[in-house]
Amino acid sequence: xxxxxxxxxxxxxxxxxxxISLNIKQGEVVAIIGPSGSGKSTLLRCVNNLETxxxxxxxxxxxxxxxxKADIQKIRxxxxxxxxxxxxxxxxTVLENVTYAPKTVNGISKTEAESSAKELLSKVGLSEKAxxxxxxxxxxxxxxxxxxxxxxxxxxxMLFDEPTSALDPEMVKEVLDVMKSLAQSGxxxxxxxxxxxxxxxxxxxxLFLDEGVLVEDASPQAFFTAxxxxxxxxxxQKVL
Amino acid sequence: xxxNNKWMLLVLTAVMLTGWFAQGFLSEAPNASAKEKHxxxxxxxxxxxxAPYEYIDTAKSNEIIGFDIDLxxxxxxxxxxxxxxxxxxxxxxxxxxxxxxxDFVMAGMTPNKERKEKVDFTKVYYSAQQLIVTKDENIKxxxxxxxxxxxxxxxxxxxxxxxxxxxxVKNVKVExxxxxxxxxxxxxxxxxxxxxxxxxxxxxxxxxxxxxxAFVIPDTGSAGSAVAxxxxxxxxxxxxxxxxxxxxxxxxxxxxxxWFKIEKSENEKKDAAAIDFSVVWSSLDFILxxxxxxxxxxAVSIVxxxxxxxxxxxxxxxxxxxxxxxxxxxxxxxxxxPLILQLLIIYFATPQLTDYEISAFLAGVLTFGLNSAAYISxxxxxxxxxxxxxxxxxxxxxxxxxxxxxxxxxxxxxLKNILPALMNEFIxxxxxxAIIAVIGAMDIMRRAQIVGAxxxxxxxxxxxxxxxxxxxxxxLTVLGRKLxxxxxxxx
Numbered sequence: 001x002x003x004x005x006x007x008x009x010x011x012x013x014x015x016x017x018x019x020i021s022l023n024i025k026q027g028e029v030v031a032i033i034g035p036s037g038s039g040k041s042t043l044l045r046c047v048n049n050l051e052t053x054x055x056x057x058x059x060x061x062x063x064x065x066x067x068x069k070a071d072i073q074k075i076r077x078x079x080x081x082x083x084x085x086x087x088x089x090x091x092x093t094v095l096e097n098v099t100y101a102p103k104t105v106n107g108i109s110k111t112e113a114e115s116s117a118k119e120l121l122s123k124v125g126l127s128e129k130a131x132x133x134x135x136x137x138x139x140x141x142x143x144x145x146x147x148x149x150x151x152x153x154x155x156x157x158m159l160f161d162e163p164t165s166a167l168d169p170e171m172v173k174e175v176l177d178v179m180k181s182l183a184q185s186g187x188x189x190x191x192x193x194x195x196x197x198x199x200x201x202x203x204x205x206x207l208f209l210d211e212g213v214l215v216e217d218a219s220p221q222a223f224f225t226a227x228x229x230x231x232x233x234x235x236x237q238k239v240l
Numbered sequence: 241x242x243x244n245n246k247w248m249l250l251v252l253t254a255v256m257l258t259g260w261f262a263q264g265f266l267s268e269a270p271n272a273s274a275k276e277k278h279x280x281x282x283x284x285x286x287x288x289x290x291a292p293y294e295y296i297d298t299a300k301s302n303e304i305i306g307f308d309i310d311l312x313x314x315x316x317x318x319x320x321x322x323x324x325x326x327x328x329x330x331x332x333x334x335x336x337x338x339x340x341x342x343d344f345v346m347a348g349m350t351p352n353k354e355r356k357e358k359v360d361f362t363k364v365y366y367s368a369q370q371l372i373v374t375k376d377e378n379i380k381x382x383x384x385x386x387x388x389x390x391x392x393x394x395x396x397x398x399x400x401x402x403x404x405x406x407x408x409v410k411n412v413k414v415e416x417x418x419x420x421x422x423x424x425x426x427x428x429x430x431x432x433x434x435x436x437x438x439x440x441x442x443x444x445x446x447x448x449x450x451x452x453x454a455f456v457i458p459d460t461g462s463a464g465s466a467v468a469x470x471x472x473x474x475x476x477x478x479x480x481x482x483x484x485x486x487x488x489x490x491x492x493x494x495x496x497x498x499w500f501k502i503e504k505s506e507n508e509k510k511d512a513a514a515i516d517f518s519v520v521w522s523s524l525d526f527i528l529x530x531x532x533x534x535x536x537x538x539a540v541s542i543v544x545x546x547x548x549x550x551x552x553x554x555x556x557x558x559x560x561x562x563x564x565x566x567x568x569x570x571x572x573x574x575x576x577x578p579l580i581l582q583l584l585i586i587y588f589a590t591p592q593l594t595d596y597e598i599s600a601f602l603a604g605v606l607t608f609g610l611n612s613a614a615y616i617s618x619x620x621x622x623x624x625x626x627x628x629x630x631x632x633x634x635x636x637x638x639x640x641x642x643x644x645x646x647x648x649x650x651x652x653x654x655l656k657n658i659l660p661a662l663m664n665e666f667i668x669x670x671x672x673x674a675i676i677a678v679i680g681a682m683d684i685m686r687r688a689q690i691v692g693a694x695x696x697x698x699x700x701x702x703x704x705x706x707x708x709x710x711x712x713x714x715x716l717t718v719l720g721r722k723l724x725x726x727x728x729x730x731x
Contacts, residue, residue, distance in 0.1 A: 050633055077639035087634035091652050091727075101638040104648070153638060 001026045001157055001188050002047060007056035009042055009212075016042045018212040019056070024157070029189045031199035031220070034209035035235060040192040043209065044159050047190065048072075048079045060157075077105055080150030084162040086142040088134040088149070094121070095130040098149045105153070113152075120148040124178050140171030144178055151182075158182065160191040196239055200224050208232050282321040282475075284312050285342035287330040289419050289693035292440060292499040293348035293465070298691045299522035302529070302682075307440075307499035308346040308465075311365065314491065315482045319475075328600070328680035329418070331395045332588070334358055337470055339591040344475065345468040348438065350397035360471055362479040364464030365486075366496065370401050371442045371454040374434035375427055382457065387411040388433035391423045398436040401457060419689065425698040427452065440500045448696045520700040523691040527704055530684035534712070537604055537683060538670050544609030545669070546662075549616025554646070556621045567617065574614035580675050583607040587679045604676035612669050619665065623658035624650060656727045663720035667713050674709070684708050 002024040009017040016039045024030050032040045045051040046058055049065050049072050058065040060075055089097050098120060099113040121127050124144040134142055143163055150158060160179065164172045176198050183189055183202050193199055199206055199220060206223040208216040210231045216223060227233050286294045286308060294306040304325050316323040326342055333345045337359055348368075351361035378384060386409050392398040394416040402414045415432050417423050423435040424445050436457070437445070446452050467483075469476050486492040555567035574582070587603035590596060598606075627650050635645040655662075677686035688705035692698050 048637055050636060073639045073641065075639075076637055079637075081634075081637040083630060083634065083637075085630055087628070087630035089631065089634075089649055091656070100648070101640055104644050105639050105641070149638070 001028075001061060002190070003057075003059040004043075004046075005057040005059075007043070007046060007058060008054045009039070009046060009051060010054045016212050017046070020212075020214045022207065022214065022217060024188065024190060026156075026188055027186050028204050029183045029187075029202055030191070030205045030207060031203035032190060032192045032207045032209060033194070033196070033199060033235075034215075037211075038209040039212040040209050041161050044161050044190060044192050047159060048076050048081060050081075077101075077153050078156050080153060080155035080158040082143070082146050082150055082158065082160045082163050084165050086134075086139075086146045086166075088142055088145055090134050093131050093133055094126065094137070094145050097134065097145060098152045101149070102152050117148070117152055120151050121145075123181075124148050125174070138171060139167045140174045143167065143171075143175045147175075147178055147182070157188040157190070160189065160193070162192050162194065164193070164195060194239070196224070196236075208235070210235070277317075278320050278322050280321045281324055282316050282319075282343045283324045283326055283341075284316075285326050285328060285333050285336045285345045286347045287333060288327045289421065289690055290330075290348050290441060291444060291693060294346075295694050296526070296690050298526035298687070298694045302526065307366070307495055308348060310495050310498070311486075311492075312344075312346050312467075314486065314495075315479060318482050318485075319478055326680070327682070329678055330393070331418070332679065334468070335588050337468060339588060340470070341591055341597055343469075344473075344479075346465075348441075348465045349468055350464060351466045351468075352397060352400055355468065358471070359468045360473060360476050361466040361468055362476055363483050364466045365483050365492065367464035368438040368440055370398060370436055370457045371439050372434050372457055373424075373427065373437050373442050373445065373452055373454045375430070375451050375453070376433050377453070379434055379453075380455065382409055385409050385412050385434060389413045389415050389431070391415045391417060391426055391432040391435035393420055393423065394418055398438070401436050405457075419693065421689070421692045421696070421698055424696070428698075443500075445696055515699055516697070517700050517704075519695050519697050520691060520704065523695065523701070524704065527684060527687045527691060527701060527708070530682060530687040530705075531708060531712070533601075533681060534670075534673055534683045537601065537608070537676065537681070538666075538673050540605045541608035541612060541669055541673070542666055544605065545612030545616050545665075548609060548613035550620055550651075552613055552617035553620035553624060556617065557624060571614040571617060574611050579607070579611055579672060580678065582611060583675060583679065600676065600679045600681040603679060604673075604681055608669060608673065608676075612665060615665055616662065619658050619661045620654060623654035623661075626657050627653045656724075659720065659724050659727065663716065663723075666720075667716050670712055670716060671709060674705075 004020055004022050007017055007020045008015070020043060032043065034040050042051055046053050047060070047065070049058075053066050056066070060079065063075055064070055065072065065075055089100065092100060095114060095117055098117040099110070102108045102113045102116075103110060118127065118130065121130055124147055126141060126144055126148070129137060129141060129145075134145065137145065163179070164175050167175065172195070176195065179189070179191070179198075180202055191199070191203070203220050206216070206218055206220050207214060208223065208227075208229075208231075215229050216227065216232050218228075223232070224236070227236060286304065288294050288296050288304045290306075292306050293308045294304055296302065296304055304327060309325065312325075313323050326336070328336060330347060333342075333347055333349070334355060336342045337345050345359075349355070351364070355361070372379070372382070372385075376388075379388065382405055385405060390402055390405065390412050392402045392414060399414075399416065402412070406412045406414060415426070417426065420437060420441060423432070423437065426432045427435055428449075439456075442454055446454055467479050469479070483492075552567045552570060555563040558564060583604065586607050587598065587600065590598040590603065631649055631653065632645065635649050640649070673683060674685035676683055677689060680686065684705050688701040691701040695701070
C-alpha cells in the first residue's frame with residue numbers, strides 16, 4: 001500500500017532522514033519507535049507530503065506522492081492523519097468537525113454526512129458530545145474526535161503522529177482502545193508512538209529509527225525480546 | 241453547511257449594502273434645488289458659511305440661501321438655465337472651477353490678480369467695504385495694529401488687505417483661518433487682536449456682540465464681489481449684460497436691501513452668554529441629519545476597507561513574490577501619507593485626470609476605504625499568522641482546498657483574534673470621517689460648522705457634534721463587545 005524508496009530529508013544542513021526504504025502492506029499495523037529527534041514524525045509526514053522529501057520516492061498504491069504531477073490533495077483524502085495536538089477546528093462543534101471535510105471535499109449531502117458521522121462518534125464512544133465545541137472536551141475526548149474526523153473521509157490508511165503523547169496518563173487508554181479496535185477491523189495503520197506495550201500488543205511490525213536511519217524492521221516479538229542492534233538495546237533499556 | 245451559508249450571507253449582504261449605498265449616492269443630486277423649468281442646467285459653486293452672501297438657515301431648512309443665491313437664480317433664470325448649487329470649502333472653489341466640477345462660482349468672491357490668472361470674472365455686482373473688527377478699545381486706526389495679531393480668512397481678499405497693512409504698519413502678525421466664524425471665535429478668546437471682515441458679513445457679528453467694535457479700512461478701493469467663470473467662457477458676457485440689466489431696472493438694489501439691512505438699533509444689541517444652547521436648539525435637526533451621511537459613509541468605507549484589506553492580507557501571505565511586493569508597497573504608501581492629502585488628491589485630481597466628476601461622498605468613501613484597507617490588511621495578516629499552524633496542517637491532511645480552508649477554517653479563527661483591533665480601526669474611521677467636511681460632504685462636522693456660521697455661535701454646535709460622534713463610537717464599542725462574546729462561545 002505504501003512504498004518508500006531511498007527517502008532523504010534535510011532541513012537546511014540538518015539531515016533528518018537518511019536513505020530510508022520500506023513497504024507497508026494493506027491491513028498491516030506498523031509501529032515507528034525511536035528516541036526523540038530520530039526523524040519518526042518527519043518520516044510519517046513525508047507519507048502525505050506535509051513534509052516534501054529532499055530526494056527519494058514515496059508511493060501510495062499506484063501513485064507517486066513525491067511525483068511532480070501528483071494530485072496531492074486527492075491522495076491526502078485517502079490518507080487519514082491524527083496529530084499529537086489534535087488540531088480540531090475550535091469554532092466548529094464536534095459534529096461539524098467530523099462532517100466538514102466529507103461535505104466540502106467529497107460533496108456528500110449534509111444528512112448523509114451527519115448520519116455516518118454519528119455512527120463514527122458512537123464507535124469512539126462520544127455520541128452525546130456531538131453538539132459540544134472542542135474547548136469543552138478533555139484531551140482524550142478530543143483525540144477520539146480527531147480519529148473520527150479522519151475516518152469520516154473513508155481513508156485507506158491511517159497515520160498516527162504520537163497520538164497519546166499530549167494526554168494525561170488516565171486518558172491514554174481510551175484512545176489506545178479506539179486504535180486497537182480500528183486495527184482489529186483491518187485498517188492499515190502507521191503509528192509513531194512511545195507506548196511500548198501498545199506497540200508490542202497491537203503492531204504487526206516495529207520500525208526502529210535512530211538519527212534518521214532505519215536501524216531495525218522486525219516483528220514486535222523479535223524486536224522487544226532480541227533486538228539486533230546496540231542502539232535498539234540501549235533504547236529499550238531506557239524505556240522499559 | 242450552516243457555517244458556510246452564514247459566511248456567504250455575510251459577504252452577500254456586504255456586497256449588496258455597498259451597491260445600495262453607492263447607488264443612493266451617485267443618484268443623489270448634490271444640494272440641488274433644480275426646478276425642471278428649463279432644459280439646460282448650470283452648476284454653481286459656493287461656500288455656504290458666509291452669511292448673508294450664502295448660508296443655510298439651519299433652524300428652518302437644508303437649503304442654501306443668501307444674496308448670491310438670489311442673484312444667481314435670477315441670472316440663471318433670465319439666461320434660460322436651471323440652477324444647481326454645490327457647497328464646498330472656500331479654498332476649493334477655484335480648483336473646482338478649474339477642474340470643471342462647477343460652471344461658475346459666486347461666493348462673495350473678489351477679483352484679484354492671482355485669481356484672474358486662473359479664471360475670468362464678470363463685472364463687480366456688489367462692492368463691500370473692509371472693516372477692522374476688534375475687541376480692543378485701543379485699536380482705532382490701522383496704525384494701532386502695530387505689534388498686534390490680525391486675523392483673515394485664508395485665500396480671501398482680506399488676506400491681501402492684511403498684506404498691504406503689514407507693509408504700512410510694523411510688526412503686524414497675520415493669522416489665517418479657514419472660516420469667518422473661526423476668526424470671530426479667535427477674537428472672542430483673544431487669540432487674535434483684530435480681524436478683517438467685509439461689512440455685510442461683519443454687521444451680524446457686531447449686532448450679536450456689543451464688545452466688538454469696527455472701523456472701515458481707508459483706501460480699500462473697489463473691492464467688490466464678482467462672478468468667477470472658467471477662462472474664455474462665453475457665459476461671461478451674458479452674465480455681464482444681465483448684471484447691467486439688474487443694475488438699471490433696480491432688481492439688484494432690491495436684493496441688496498433684502499440681505500444687507502442694518503436694522504438693529506443700539507438698544508437691541510445684546511451680549512450673548514458664553515454658552516447658550518437655546519440659540520442652536522432649533523438647528524439640532526439640521527445637525528442630526530448629518531448622522532445619516534456619516535453612517536452611510538462609515539458603513540460603505542468599512543465594507544470596502546474590509547474586503548480590500550482581506551484581499552491584501554492574502555497577498556501578503558501568498559507565495560507569489562510580486563503580489564507580496566504590491567501589497568507591501570500599497571500599505572506603505574497609504575500608511576505613510578496623511579489621510580487628508582489622499583482625500584484632496586482623489587477629490588480634485590480624479591476629474592482632472594479622468595474627466596469623471598467624482599462626488600464628494602464617493603471620493604470620501606474611496607479614500608477612506610483604500611486607506612483603511614492598508615491598516616486592516618496588516619491587522620488581518622497578523623491575525624492569520626497567529627492562528628495555530630496545526631489548523632492548516634489538519635486541513636491539508638484532510639485534502640481541504642485552499643480557498644475553503646482560508647474562508648472557513650483560518651479566517652474565522654483569525655477574525656476572533658483580531659476583532660478588538662478591527663473594532664478599534666472602525667472607531668478611528670468613524671471619528672476621522674469628520675475630515676470629509678473639508679470637501680463639503682454634508683456630514684455631522686460640516687453641518688455643525690454651517691450652524692456655527694448661521695447662528696454666530698461656535699462652541700455649541702461643535703459640542704453637539706462631539707456628543708453625536710461619542711454616542712456613535714460607544715454604539716460601535718458595545719457592538720464589538722457583543723460580537724466578541726458571541727465568537728468566543730467555542731472556547
